[in-house]
Amino acid sequence: MAMLRMEIALFLVMGFIACVYFSAGRKSTPLHRTFSGLLVVVLIHLGLDGVTVYTVHHLESVPRLLNDAVHRLFLGSMVLVIYLFYQYIAILVEEETGKPRRLDLVARIFLAVAELGNFLLPISYTVTPEGNYSSGPYMLVPYGAVAFYLLLCAVLLAVNSKQIDRKKKRAIGSALLIEVTVCALQGLNHTWLISGMGIVLMTLSFYLTLENPDILRAELTEQKMSMLYLKSQVNPHFLYNTLDTIRIQAQLNGDKKVADLLMRLVDFFRLSVKVDRQMVALDDELELLEAYMELMCYRYPELNCEYDIDPDLGGVQVPNFILQPIVENSLLHGLKNKGYCGAVRISAKDMGDGKMEILICDTGSGFAKGKKAEIDQMLLTYAKHPAKLEGNSIGILNVQKRIKLLCGREYGLTYTENPTGGVTAHLHLPLNEETQK
Numbered sequence: 001m002a003m004l005r006m007e008i009a010l011f012l013v014m015g016f017i018a019c020v021y022f023s024a025g026r027k028s029t030p031l032h033r034t035f036s037g038l039l040v041v042v043l044i045h046l047g048l049d050g051v052t053v054y055t056v057h058h059l060e061s062v063p064r065l066l067n068d069a070v071h072r073l074f075l076g077s078m079v080l081v082i083y084l085f086y087q088y089i090a091i092l093v094e095e096e097t098g099k100p101r102r103l104d105l106v107a108r109i110f111l112a113v114a115e116l117g118n119f120l121l122p123i124s125y126t127v128t129p130e131g132n133y134s135s136g137p138y139m140l141v142p143y144g145a146v147a148f149y150l151l152l153c154a155v156l157l158a159v160n161s162k163q164i165d166r167k168k169k170r171a172i173g174s175a176l177l178i179e180v181t182v183c184a185l186q187g188l189n190h191t192w193l194i195s196g197m198g199i200v201l202m203t204l205s206f207y208l209t210l211e212n213p214d215i216l217r218a219e220l221t222e223q224k225m226s227m228l229y230l231k232s233q234v235n236p237h238f239l240y241n242t243l244d245t246i247r248i249q250a251q252l253n254g255d256k257k258v259a260d261l262l263m264r265l266v267d268f269f270r271l272s273v274k275v276d277r278q279m280v281a282l283d284d285e286l287e288l289l290e291a292y293m294e295l296m297c298y299r300y301p302e303l304n305c306e307y308d309i310d311p312d313l314g315g316v317q318v319p320n321f322i323l324q325p326i327v328e329n330s331l332l333h334g335l336k337n338k339g340y341c342g343a344v345r346i347s348a349k350d351m352g353d354g355k356m357e358i359l360i361c362d363t364g365s366g367f368a369k370g371k372k373a374e375i376d377q378m379l380l381t382y383a384k385h386p387a388k389l390e391g392n393s394i395g396i397l398n399v400q401k402r403i404k405l406l407c408g409r410e411y412g413l414t415y416t417e418n419p420t421g422g423v424t425a426h427l428h429l430p431l432n433e434e435t436q437k
Contacts, residue, residue, distance in 0.1 A: 007050035010200045014043055017207055029408045030091050035211055038084040042203055045077040049196040056132045059125060068123050071134045079114045079142045081199055082179075083107060086149040088206065089172055093156050095409045097163040098380055103152060110145050117141025150180060165383045171209040175202040245299050257298075264294045278406055282348065282358075283314040289323045289346065296331065300340035303331075308347035313356060318429055319402045325395030326360050326413070326425045334364020334422055342422070350431060355411075358427040366422055372415065379413055396425075403429065 018039045052074045055062040090101045117138065124136035157164070157172050164172075182198025246265070249258050268291040286309065293305040327344060335342045342363035351357050367375070375396070378385065382400045400413045407430050414426045 004050060004053050007046060007053055007196055010196050011043065011046040011050060014039070014046060014200055014203065017204070018043060021207065021211065029410065031088065031095065031409065034084060034088045034091055035206065038081065038088060038203065041077060041081050041084060042199055045074070045081050045199065046196050048074040048077055052134070056125065056134060059127070059132065067125075071123060072119050072138065075118050075139065075142045076115050078195060078199070079111065079118065079145050082146045082149045083111050085175070085202060086153055089153045089156055092168060092172070092210075093160050093164065096165060096168065096381070096383070097160050099160070107149065107152065110148055114142045114145035146183065150176060163381065165381070167209060171205055175205040178202055178205065261295065261298060264291045268292050268295065278320055279317040280320045281314065282316045282318050285318055285320070285323050288321075289327060292324050293327065293344070302339070302341040303335065304343040306343060306345045308345065310349050313348050313350065313431075316356060316429075316431060319406045322399045322403065322427065323358070323360070325399055326427070329395050330360060330362040330364060330423070330425070334362045334366065337365040354431050356429050356431040358429065360425040360427070361418065361422065363420070363422040366417055372417065375415055403427070
């Protein structure tokens with residue numbers, strides 16, 4: 001009865017975790033869908049675990065057919081749980097490193113073989129003074145599959161250790177250590193029946209460190225504070241130089257252009273301090289960018305800005321304040337070296353399959369030697385870097401962090417070099433007008 005009480009307690013704990021997780025509400029991503037499925041299967045597995053603890057100790061009163069059925073379902077669900085753990089870790093590693101998952105087909109084949117072996121091979125029961133447990137050939141294939149999936153996870157962790165965020169690496173490592181330890185203890189003491197405890201501890205390891213909604217909200221708050229700081233620290237050189245340009249123009253003549261410049265400057269600051277929403281319409285982002293670029297093009301007459309925006313995308317929700325930092329980066333690190341003589345082209349297009357791409361292409365001097373690799377690595381390992389409030393690459397790092405957090409890890413910022421010179425920033429975003437605001 002003590003083992004049955006433990007199984008009930010584990011089921012209640014996981015039931016509470018599942019309620020909190022599903023009530024938090026979050027974007028549907030491969031990682032989220034996998035963890036959601038994992039929680040459901042873990043609850044089913046714990047329920048079957050409790051049933052088998054009862055039936056295996058009442059062999060004389062429980063029909064053999066029923067006992068066999070629940071034990072096979074119990075082991076089958078255990079294999080599926082460990083398979084989903086592998087899938088979760090594989091997706092997480094893919095997001096961290098950018099490397100495609102190459103072992104999914106092998107993992108699915110092992111799953112099919114394990115489930116077939118579990119349901120087709122003979123089953124028997126061992127009775128001892130310490131307690132009863134199921135045994136027989138039916139156990140060999142599923143337990144072998146569990147060992148195989150744990151080995152796959154360990155290999156993924158070892159091979160990609162340097163590219164995985166430290167917090168995620170600790171979560172994966174601790175979860176694997178817990179499950180291996182529990183499996184070893186269960187193997188040495190067949191009557192302990194503690195496999196459910198190992199699975200619950202593995203799930204809690206991921207939930208508390210990677211999937212806890214309170215942690216995600218804290219990250220969102222950190223990003224919002226970074227954005228507020230950025231908007232309050234508009235490049236002072238841009239401000240001073242623009243005002244000086246306007247002053248000189250005013251001294252030379254009372255041209256209407258001065259009034260227009262002043263109006264655009266006012267527009268820029270008015271729009272740049274709109275921080276009440278994390279997501280805004282693409283049209284709003286472009287309005288801010290146009291105000292900024294009109295001032296820069298007036299200041300540098302040989303600088304041009306071109307737009308090619310699909311009019312159907314104007315209402316699409318995008319993270320607030322992501323275009324101006326990227327364009328400013330193009331000017332300061334590309335076109336500045338060419339005396340601000342050149343062009344910046346901004347385009348937005350529907351990529352299909354619910355996705356859109358915004359391109360910011362400049363005709364500047366391009367990346368310095370080794371700089372692109374440095375930027376690529378920073379954008380790939382964005383989660384390892386704290387939100388920056390000063391220094392180089394401040395704009396693109398925080399843009400990357402906010403896109404990943406607000407839109408999903410499959411979206412984000414990348415750079416390519418143009419064959420004719422200059423660079424292009426690629427912003428991949430979801431095509432959804434009802435994105436979180």
